[in-house]
Amino acid sequence: MVAETIGVSATRTPSWKRLGSMREAGLIAIILALCIAMSFASPHFLTLGNFRAMLMSFSVEGIVVVGMTILLIVGGIDLAVGSVVCFAMVLSGSLFLAGLDPWSASLIGILASSLIGCVMGFFVTVVGLNHFITSLAGMVIVRGLCLIITKGTPLSLFTLPPAFKAIGQGSFHGVPYVIIIFIAVVVLFDFLLRRATALRKVFYTGSNEKAALYSGIRTNQVKFWVTVLCSTLAGVAGVIYMSRFGAATPTFGVGMELNIIAAAVIGGASLNGGSGTILGAILGIALLSVVTSSLVLLNISVYWQDMIKGCILLGAVSIDHFLHKRKAS
């Protein structure tokens, strides 16, 4: 049954009203409530240092979340992002150790990540496998590549020049570069997702692939390039991690993909495609990060963290499902 007003109304929903009805508002409210509660519970919570640490902790992952969200919107998924982050890191690191300058090494690392995206995109669009299986294989294969490149041992990169280390460790007027890069990526893609024609096609394809095809959209191309974008952003994150840690470990990023997918889903992305926002996904990862920080400050054992995060994911998705069902009936 539907409610319809009779006649043509010439108005649009005002943007503040749309904001209010979006799940972003709910997430902001939850994060704020948690922050207020924590500021009473721990004197260390409401400090600039703690907020900077929290922001730092999810900034680099946040770049990957952006790519994952766009991929989820098109109806895909990428389980290989954790491996690709690590791959960009160890490839760039070993090229640097082999004598290449760190900037070129990083560029090659990022391009190699894009290439992995191209290969996965090929299997999805040309061979016709689904994203889940393709990226599951990708996850294992790329992790294997990391071990082959490093022969299983971590690379120590303390010889990286200070100018390069500054990306991950330095700051501009007190604001870490990592956070600046993260915010730039988020703002750029959030804007493009709302306004760019190319990314509108991502929504059409994810919402109803057949209708998109019947509307003259080359859906395979769209899916291919979004897959490449997601891997590329994972590569960028890998290089930033290398700069930040001054090391490259072949086991880095194991399980990262789950945290990233969880964040995007908490933020409103649907595994069926067609919906999701960058802002929502970033709030999703922010929520997970605030929870982690709270657990640490409350002296709760790290062993509890995964369980609590899992429950948050289940809760968020259940609430969303419930609201959707009510809206639909």
Added chain:
Amino acid sequence: MPKPVLDIHNVTKHFGAVKALTNVSFSLHRGEIHAICGENGAGKSTLMNIIAGVLQPDEGEILVEGEAVKIASPSIAQSFGLGLVHQEIALCPDASIAENIFMAATSRQRSFLMDYRKLERKAQEVMNRLAPIDVRRKVADLSISSQQLVEIAKALTLDCRVLIFDEPTAALTEAETRILFDIIRDLKANGISIIYISHRMAEIFSLCDRVTVLRDGRYVSTERVADVTPDDVVRRMVGREITQLYPPKQQSAEVSGETILSVRGLGDRSRFLDINIELNKGEILGIGGLIGSGRTEIAEGICGLRAITDGEIRLHGQVQAIKTYTDAVEAGIVYLSEDRKGSGVFLDMSIAQNISVLNLKALTGHLGLINARGEAQLAHAFAQRLNIRMANIDTPVSALSGGNQQKVAIAKQLAVQPKVILMDEPTRGIDVGAKSEIHLLLRDLARSGIGIIVISSELPELLGLCDRVLVIREGKIAGELGADEMTEEAVIRLASGVNQSEQTRLATDHAA
């Protein structure tokens, strides 16, 4: 008068603030075929879902054989002998026909192992009453119309005293419809009561005993079919006079003879062969034929959605190289799919985003960004022109009724200012009011010089709307009917390929 089998008493149902049903009452006698009529949104489906236990009423009571009952779930409805044949096909595509037919029965089976041979034999018996389709075939491999038959076969096995058919013929061919009607009359003769929901007056008047009309969730009337005319029923449904169901056809003064689209020798070496179509300025050309005859495939071939091997397509005399749908849209040929929800609209996206999809290129500035104001203007212009009833242009299409969804799908095509529009089942499953609005719109478009081709399974629509009809059979043009030769019989004769004398026996022409 005997006790009614089913008595609905003052049933009211809300969905949030929307009142779907207000104090609706009606009763069903033993062995009668009772039609329920109303526009989309009149509350028919809500009422049926309440009877079938899918929804619970807020107020009112339901009596089965005079006893008040509470129908809390579909399985309880089944235990009272109330069965529903869904409008939308709800089958397991990867299971066989036999497994689907006995889905309900298997859950009740006592023994641990399934006796497949027995199951298949019994399923085949039921299926044979409708059509000789092998029940071992997978449902996914069947055409839509055959799937609908499986859905009906499933209901026939349920051993019901009341059987509800919700638009059962929407996807059926004429021949299949006739077989279904025979079966329904058979059920009636065995004392089973039938509730029959349909938009099609012809069906109601040839099949049903009584007709109940609902409008805007309220009960309007119940009458014996013999006492009313189709016009009476339509009037009660819409609450206003529909003086003319179809817009006036092309006048002889308007015949220009100027060809817009010319298709010569089109073929894909599998589904259709040697198709020749001349579409003139100002006319609406109809394409008829059974479902599965290749009508849709031909349309897809013309607009690049299906690879063609032979023939050429000319637009205003110019040969067009159409390889993809994008090429067709650029040349000015657009196609409205028959499957509205599956490939016509983006349900969870807004009206504005739906209308702009084909026109993105024109709405994109040099930075690759969408011109949001232009998109809103486009949406407003078409919403107004097509009288789309909505809250505003940011409303998701899923919140609209079927008729308004279809208008959005049409607006999407018109937004690119096409030269030729191919419409596949443009009014399938939408209410009478929206239907005649769309018919009027198509006539206006034709008059403004846009070439219109309408593919339709509904003969009254084909004959009432179109100026000329091509009939397709087995991938070939079986014949062309001009204005003075267009009758239902002539179309059926060409579509089924039988002589007039044999026509009464055209039983099992299957599209599967």
